[in-house]
Amino acid sequence: MTYFLQQVVDGVSTGVIYALLGLAMVLIFRATGIINFAQGELATIAAFFAWQLNLWGLPIWLAIAATAVIGFGAGAAIERVVIRPVANKDHFTLIMVTLGLFMITNAVTGLVWGYTIQAFPDPFPVAAWTVHGVSLSLASVGTIVIVCVVGFLLYQLFHRTRLGLGMRAAISNPESARLSGIDVGRMQMIGWGLAAMVGTLAGALAAPKLFLEPNMMLGVLTYAFAAVIVGGLDSPLGAVVGGLAIGVTENLAGAYLYDFVGNDLKIAVPLALVFGILLVRPQGLFGRRAVARA
């Protein structure tokens, strides 16, 4: 039982990273209706940036915060310069553009910082507690708390503020939003900016575990994408629940099905779960099915 709980706890602590990157993808989907395949690479380049600032002498938390702020600007700029010119094109064009962004970001990261693996300083001091035989590290608990806080703040933003209402109206019906005096373009820029900020946090929290290198977030992106799909593309809560579910399933599969699936194939188990859930609920666990009455 202790072993099982330990596996669940470890699964949760990787799952929150998927949840965080998933949240960033949900933000962009809600702002512009696009699935951003470059989200993981943008998080990676942000992690490198924070690492560089830290190397230059900034304390790690300050480096992460500064990167998050710069990330907001960079995300907004990407929306304006890269996404907006093709915003009215079909879905395939948009997917190709975000895939292009993925490759460019990945290449630029490699060009600037190289492909040598770097150690990212752990923002949490090394400390751990043992509760009923289960070991809880400060890093795991801290990461979970941060994800909860980010999720809570985003929910408040979308459902309790005027800006959030404007952002939701802009994605629901851009034409009527404009006719109501809402600057739809600005809402989309803010959505991308917020996503980049959340992505920065995902990169910085994942980097100490994964080691810093340009392809660091490739696997995380796959899981975050699965988390978002299973949770519902437009649901921040869904991204969190989906991320946790996938993190835990992945870890349990590695622990209990090792002889059967092995370490390389454990990736298939959560994806099979996603497939099963989508068969029953195509809109995802928390996604809103588009309601329309003729």
Next chain:
Amino acid sequence: MSLLEVTDLMAGYGPAKVLHGMTFAVDEGEIATILGANGAGKTTTLRAICGMVATSGGIRFDGRSVRGLAPARMARLGVAHVPQGRGTFAGLTVRENLLAGAYTRRDRAGVAADIDRISQWFPRLAERRDQPAGSLSGGEQQMLAVSRALLLRPRLLLLDEPSLGLAPLVTQSLFGTLTDIHNQMGTTMLIVEQNAGLALRIAHRAFVLEAGRIVRAGDAASVAADDSVRRAYLGLGDSR
């Protein structure tokens, strides 16, 4: 002075021109209607006023030139537009739709008072306050779209085919409410409507649009009495 003055307006979609030099004016406090066959350019006229299509010519609102301003700017100047068909935010609740309509306003108390007033005009909306707009019936959605536009506290309300797809009784009650709204708030309205009889009954002034040009203008009663208008748009024979 006229609230809205349109002079020699031309507009279209790319190379396809729809409006070929329209000139008309709407006075403050009146209800005006544009009649015309399908494809005459009624919707395009409203879209041109709001900056939703490329235009040339002159559009003056409250004495200042507004041609080429973006839709969001026009909204802030006090021009509300209920587009044809789906003018609501389907994923948002009824209440959130109304608040989104008041997005440009800072007076919370005034917004709350307006929502109360609108609930009296459209009690169905008050009952469905927390339902997503997408789950409402066609008539309720149209009422919501009108309410959303009213929450802008518009000086000019543009309505594009408000009766489209509605049952005759629902249309009757909607037009009755539009008259009530006009009587109580004095909102200037420009209504584009295929149901010419209904529009002429509540309008003070009417314009007849043919192939992108105004061919007849005047007070609603005299336009309604015009034999050619009766034949073409009211489906009636000569008045004799």
